[in-house]
Amino acid sequence: MTRFLCKRLIMMMVTMLCASFLVFAVCEFSPGSVARKSLGPFATQQQVDLLSKKLRATDPLPVRYSRWLGVLLGLIPDPLQAPDSGLNFNDPRGAQYFGNFGYSTLNKLPVNDVIWNRLKNTAVLAGLAFALIVPLSIIFGILSGLKEGGALDRFLSVICITFTSIPEFASGVFLVTLFVILWPLLPGTSQLDPGSGWSIPSQLVLPVAVLVIYDFGYVARMIRVSMIGVMERPFIRTAVLKGMNTRQVIFGHALRNAMIAPFTVLLLQINFLVSGVVVTELVFAYPGFGRLLLDASLFGDIATLEAATLVTVAIAVTTQLVGDLGYMLLDPRIRVK
């Protein structure tokens, strides 16, 4: 068990290292330089070159990557914060500490000042959506998995497939048209600004609805497949033949076994929600993490982009690990390894 955990932790580290290097490498293809984007289209080439040099963006890729890694781990002070760099970058936490994500060229702030607040907002959004997705998809999945191919199954399946076919921006458009324009019940933007005349909960309704619509059908389908598999097993037949009524069979025997496989699927949705919110946040002008990620990658703000990617990848690998551990706890048969 300890060996398994150590192995997995090392794998997680390697994955994150590779992912962060991948982001650096992909940004190499970026056509416009960060300096050009910071200074605007009318700056002279000389100004751009000067800023590029100050930002040390002219160094080769491996040098910049290892410097970024060193700054993040607190091994070296961030050279961009040195007073003589002429950039006026100033992090109140100091230039050298563990977890220093550097300075955001987009927001002109230390990345650590920007990212955590945004992540908190997104966590609220994703958390609410998750709290609705879990019960909804379990109910839909179990009801349609009870009798494969039955009328109820076909009806619920069509609903689920239809909902998963609606991209977030499309359901955003539909919901805003219905509940903001035709029947003005809810606000069309969710900037989490209490002074806008709409309460914060009312601002959260539509973004959460958009996330739930896109995601719950998929999860329900997964639970359905698992439920069908369980209902075909001999112990269910035994239970029925023993004279147990349907409710006892479902709650006493089927449900627990049917939840083992979808448990991982459900956990992976956390991962999906954190990054899948990009579109929803854009539609509703929600001040969240996804939009920060989008803005940073469009601007070429590599420090913010790296931090955001590392956070999402960290969430992804952690949920994977928790999923595997939970799987072992729920199903004694695979604990042997």
Place this chain on the structure above:
Amino acid sequence: MALEGTAPLMNVAKRPARAKWRRIFRSKTALVGLFLVSFWVVLAVLAPILPLQSPTKPDVMAMANPFPSAAHWLGVDILGRDILARLIFGARTVLLVAPLSVAVAMTVGISMGMVAGYYGGQVDAVISRFSDIILAFPVLVLYVVLIANIGPSVINIVIATTIASAPGIGRITRGLVLGLKQQEYVAAARLRAESTLYIMLVELLPNCRGMLIVDGCLRIGYTIITIGILGFLGLGLPPPNPDWGGMVKESTTVLNVWPFMSVEPSIAIVSLVLGFNLLADGLREAWKP
């Protein structure tokens, strides 16, 4: 004599395959899916000969009243361009780019999965670890980071789709191959000293076909959504190419006044994705072992 002897045998051999395809027509969901997909395919193919207005030329007079009318059945967009024509020409782009991207991704993914599953050992470990890293990347982040940096174009969307989906396809193929390579017919082929390539292409690939076709259908649906999202994020194909996601994005600013401009392309995307998803579901039901 020989001909008489072989003819009925061939019929017997053919029948299950034909029945397999015929079963699709008994599933209502598959039929609806097939109808939705062919509806858009037919429109996209016939677009140049249909009596449509230009998808790029603005009708300035219609801008005073952009609502659907006899001249413009679905109305005009904020620049006065006919929405119906833009939707149908937009279908051409989507129906070209999405299946193309998925085809490339499947070729790469299936090769990865075949090699990993068939050889096993170190080769499998390297390919699987590499796939894990890509799969840990949230898909949309991968697309945004890639497209924002290498720029939007058909080829780049194909590249991004391949990088994002090939590991997933590889994983499915690997799982199937692991089960299949234990079969007697693979052992028989090895005994006949067939080449590895022959075993992969002739013995293994056809037996993974069903699952992979279903998966491919689903992936085309998701890729259409992704192309729509990229368009909506402003990372779609450059204007004036009609692009469904881009059409939604352009008109969200006037959603309060003219909601139909955003709703119509949204419905187009939903109907096409729904078509592929229903088709995939119908195929899965029809081909269940």
